[in-house]
Amino acid sequence: MVAVQDTVKDVHALDVDKYKYGFVTDIESDMAPKGLNEGIIKFISAKKNEPEWMLELRLQAFDRWKEMEEPTWAKVSYDSIDFQDIHYYAAPKSDADRPESLDDVDPELLKTYEKLGIPLVEQALLAGVKNVAVDAVFDSVSVVTTFKESLAEAGVIFCPISEALQKHPELVKKYLGSVVPMSDNFYATLNSAVFTDGSFVYIPEGVRCPMELSTYFRINEANTGQFERTLIIAEKGSYVSYLEGCTAPMRDENQLHAAVVELIAMEDAEIKYSTVQNWYPGDAEGKGGIYNFVTKRGDCRGANSKISWTQVETGSAVTWKYPSCILRGDNSVGEFYSIAITNNHQQADTGTKMIHLGKNTRSRIISKGISAGQAQSTYRGQVNINRKAAGARNYTQCDSLLIGSKCGAHTVPYIESRNPSAIVEHEATTSKLSEEQLFYCRQRGLSEEEAVALLVNGFCRDVLQQLPMEFAVEAQKLVSISLEGSVG
């Protein structure tokens, strides 16, 4: 490939300031001291004014976590994390006195969002038009939640999980940890012990959520791990689409992010969960960047329910993420659409698990991995057909695209079937960017960069199509931006 030499040059040329969201906002933080112990957990719990049972669960999880070992099976390598060198709680100062309206919000904060291209003020003004509610998460505490009223009308509960613990403790208690058990894995257990905030969504029976729910994540304070906990429950016959997107400022020290997301879909319910992840990936030398160790799992508890994961992963230095579906209800459907773009020294080990338990359950996995520079990207997925899952159907397609000779693309699928009437299909390909297609585009007057963006967007098309409109445009741009400089 002619472009290979150019790629090497361009990877060098790709300067850190290409990351246009790299800046630090100066807001005074209400911060717990570094380190993790029972005291810190009690501090977090007290800060959030949590019920006693929640604190107990946290402490139980912490006890369990102390006995666990960091997983090493993923195809990623990074400097070991000193869990005692992290702040486990950081909140914007105004936490105690929540702003009533946008005007009360710290203008610095609003400015931050503006720089990110998510002007909250504008969103509030354009609310009627855009129909998007924002539960903006700044560091760990949800600062502003808009459009609660119109959601409340429909009976939808959409609030920070800390608020849900106050207002709807019975719901949280019933569902929290029922999909991802408290001690599911190392990072999920850590999250269970120290989670500070996240979103809680409850869609009552038969309700079609009137708008796309959306949360913008952003890590700000230096050295704060962010431990989000999201819980979405869709009751019988309901529908909700949830968007999650994020960017983070530039740092030298690695930041840990270990979120847990739990989705529960009852009979005939549908949950669509979309993510655009654009956290700071580290500079061209692989310095800095976010560690993104996330546990996401959905439970299709009722018959005919559906859970669909769509993710566009372009950021983070290290990603370790497997949004999964437990297809428990008969005829339930699980979907996973993923684009993972890694450039420079980024590493991504991502995929999904589809556990077919019910009859006639169906799942579809479409994964597109793109590696450029010296990045390593791995698809790791499991399709398991249980003995009782008669008539189950799975289709998996995972394609990898390589740009440059120094990167790696790996595929590790686990396919397990124990029912003869189930049909499982898996296809995977790995190839480099087609020179012929590049040539064709170039010949029609596109610059090489434009041509690559076009081809890669075409390669990802199946997944991009799954994103809600609001995200699709942003995601397409992101695909191009992420590969900037990877081909000359």
Next chain:
Amino acid sequence: MSVQMAPKKAILSVAASRGDIEKPYLEACDRVFDENGSEPDWLKKLRRAGKERFKAHGFPHRRVEAWKYTDLRPRMKAPFSLALGQETPQTIVATAFEGISASRLIINDGVFAPSLSSLMEQSGVELVSLKQSLHDLPDWVKDYLELNTWLTSSPMPALGAALMQDALFMRIAKDAVLDRPLHVIYQTTANAAHYHTKCVVILEQGAKATLIESHVSENEQASFHNQGIEIEVGDDACLDHIVVEGSAEENLHVTSLNARLAQRARYTAMSAVSGGGLVRGDSIITLEGKGALAQVNGVYMLVGRQHCDNTIVIKHAAPDCESAQVFQGVLTENSRGVFQGKVIVAEGADGTDAHQLSRALLLSDKAEADSKPELEIYADDVKCSHGATIGELDKDSLFYLRSRGIPLGEAKALLIEAFLDDVVEGAATQELIAPVKKHISNWLKEHESQIMQEGLKT
């Protein structure tokens, strides 16, 4: 309370019982050391190193990623004792290749039986048995042994090195084209025994040969065969390799194959497994020279509680190499079929073309198929793909046959036969493929009730 705690993993109990399973095998090692005091020092050293390596790792179990779907440890609890094979066995068990003109080499319970073997003065082949020429080994055998290939990968070849009673070395001379295949017959006659074989096949530059391996048995109580086979294919050399595992359904059989291919070397392998209670084929094939080609195919037909695991690692270490893996099988009753294929393309191995295909037919609701086709790619100018399917027989095809008046059992057998023959076809010459096909059709005839039993309802 709805919040659940995941159960603590029972690592402790595994650790506690660990030494117990290996103990009889380690004791067997010591006995072998004692009994073979007169062996040359290099061999004593090799045996001890093998024992140490095995001792450090123990038998592979499910927590070892490469053995995720096959747990050897519970199977090794059976009271096996080390077989001391006879050079002059009472019986010779028939193989699928009767009537094929070949140079026959019989390995009886781990020991080469020269008097029964018919390696007629075939030109171009040198054959050395470790037991027969222990104090008189030619230099090329010594050179090979110095590579210490048995002590590098999984603990199984290491255990084999410590306990082997014999080893066969074959070298095919430069540019020699063998007119007859080499047919190695591993026959198990000892009861409740374990035995360990080693076979080394070296093809020098431009040589061309066919190697057939038959596994047969005539024992009453389950035995365990730990097989090691090393293959070196030189520049422009070409080896066809056919394996038929047809021993009794109780026997355990673990093969560790290590093949290295030089420039433009060709290696095509085809295995058919219908025998053995637990059969694990572990292959590591390294394409070391530019333009080498490896084609590894396999079929399996299982009944009862049979368990067949094909684990293939193909390493593309040089540019412009090609590799393909096709594994297909039929699973009835409580059987379990596993395919783990891994293609590694090293940095700089541009122009690589690698494909994997795994298909399993599940004919019973108690059977299980597991497939893990992996790609690990560090070069960009590659074409790699894999596909995997698991399912039952196509209903439309079945209906088509039945509507033409073919009874259900026959229709099923026809479809299965076509499914398996697809893989077998083209793996070697028609003359040698015919017995394998025959083996498949015989199996189908003998197991009609298993095929009919469960699965498709019509």
